[in-house]
Amino acid sequence: MHGYIQDKDDYLKRLRRIEGQVRGIARMVEDDTYCIDVLTQIAAVTKALQAVSIGLVEDHLGHCVVDAARESPEAGAAKVREASDAIARLVRS
Numbered sequence: 001m002h003g004y005i006q007d008k009d010d011y012l013k014r015l016r017r018i019e020g021q022v023r024g025i026a027r028m029v030e031d032d033t034y035c036i037d038v039l040t041q042i043a044a045v046t047k048a049l050q051a052v053s054i055g056l057v058e059d060h061l062g063h064c065v066v067d068a069a070r071e072s073p074e075a076g077a078a079k080v081r082e083a084s085d086a087i088a089r090l091v092r093s
Contacts, residue, residue, distance in 0.1 A: 003063025004056055014052055021045045053090050057083065 004011060025041045060083055069076030 003059035003061075007055065007059065011052060011055070014048065018045055018048045018052070021048070050090075057087060057090070060086075 021041065022045055025038060025045065028038050028041065065076065065079040065083055068079040
């Protein structure tokens with residue numbers, strides 16, 4: 001079971017909302033909307049995705065990493081490395 005399972009419905013709602021925002025941005029481009037307005041909407045989508053990412057990281061640390069650490073120090077360390085790598089990818093993007 002994944003750490004986000006309790007919040008799965010909330011994550012899905014947020015992701016569907018983001019999906020709608022992205023479709024809206026595509027329509028804006030099709031309609032030749034002013035570029036600053038398009039960029040503003042892209043920034044909003046980016047921020048929304050970052051919020052989902054942060055929530056998933058928190059769930060992963062609080063559930064998956066903690067469970068692995070209880071299992072064994074090696075498993076815990078592996079999950080911490082995995083989380084660190086994922087956070088590094090998020091920071092680079």
